[in-house]
Amino acid sequence: MMINRTNQTRFSQLEFRETRELHKSVLASKLTQKDLYTRKCVYLLNELFDQRLKEKCVRTDHETWLVWNFSKYKQPFFKNDTLSLTEQFPVFPNVYRVFVKRNAQQAFLSCSCLHYDRCGIPCSHVLAITNVIEDTMVKVEHWKVYGVYFGIEKSPLSEALMKGTSMQSFNEGFGTPISDECLQRCVEIPSERYVCCIFPMHCCIINTSTIQNILLNRN
Numbered sequence: 001m002m003i004n005r006t007n008q009t010r011f012s013q014l015e016f017r018e019t020r021e022l023h024k025s026v027l028a029s030k031l032t033q034k035d036l037y038t039r040k041c042v043y044l045l046n047e048l049f050d051q052r053l054k055e056k057c058v059r060t061d062h063e064t065w066l067v068w069n070f071s072k073y074k075q076p077f078f079k080n081d082t083l084s085l086t087e088q089f090p091v092f093p094n095v096y097r098v099f100v101k102r103n104a105q106q107a108f109l110s111c112s113c114l115h116y117d118r119c120g121i122p123c124s125h126v127l128a129i130t131n132v133i134e135d136t137m138v139k140v141e142h143w144k145v146y147g148v149y150f151g152i153e154k155s156p157l158s159e160a161l162m163k164g165t166s167m168q169s170f171n172e173g174f175g176t177p178i179s180d181e182c183l184q185r186c187v188e189i190p191s192e193r194y195v196c197c198i199f200p201m202h203c204c205i206i207n208t209s210t211i212q213n214i215l216l217n218r219n
Contacts, residue, residue: 033135041121041142045133048124055128063100063187067111067125068093096125100183101174107183110175122176129186136177140164 031049034042051069058066073093078085094113101108109130115123120139127133140146140161150165152158171177178186 031133033133033138036135036144037138037142038144041138044119044121045138048122049127049133051124052127052131055124057098057125057128061099065098065129066095067098067128068095069124096123098125098129100186103171103174106171106174106177107180108171108175108177109186116176117173126176130178130182131185132182134179134182136179139168 031042031045037045054071055067055069060066070093073091075086075091076089097112098109101110109122109126111123111125113123113125115121116126120141122130122133122137126137143161145157146161149155149157150161
């Protein structure tokens with residue numbers, strides 16, 4: 001009985017600490033839409049939006065990009081490594097493909113990581129391209145009003161939420177929805193972010209910070 005009470009007290013303290021940190025993160029969030037979404041959703045969006053700065057991107061076509069972050073892949077460490085396995089152990093970093101899809105009049109950014117299909121919020125790879133979070137990028141299940149009004153009879157807000165979920169089902173598998181203005185900004189080539197590089201038999205638009213890293217590694 002004493003053990004159960006001690007464990008329960010400890011679990012409660014951990015839960016209170018996590019809730020406090022989550023609440024502090026939400027209050028400190030700079031997202032303009034933070035009042036629309038649940039606290040966990042805002043916390044995840046903050047993490048992904050900050051993570052986008054570490055992503056490197058290459059534009060390989062008019063509406064296609066390759067995105068990666070090799071810095072997070074580390075060689076494994078083995079104790080008493082007499083066979084030098086650390087140096088020989090292969091590491092296979094992921095490179096993700098982000099491309100534009102369309103369904104009717106709606107444009108989407110689809111990423112090969114499928115994060116949006118699993119979680120309902122945009123991944124850091126898509127955010128590295130858009131550099132902004134729009135209201136439509138987050139599924140309605142993460143909205144605060146969803147748990148309160150969804151399914152209530154004779155409620156205009158409930159009808160709007162049900163319509164939103166129906167549209168999500170209709171667009172299932174297309175990726176993160178974006179506005180036409182956001183798409184226009186994505187396909188533009190700002191000179192301060194990108195530079196055109198021509199390789200043998202291929203041409204791509206590459207992030208300037210990526211070029212700097214390549215040159216530093218060569219030196």
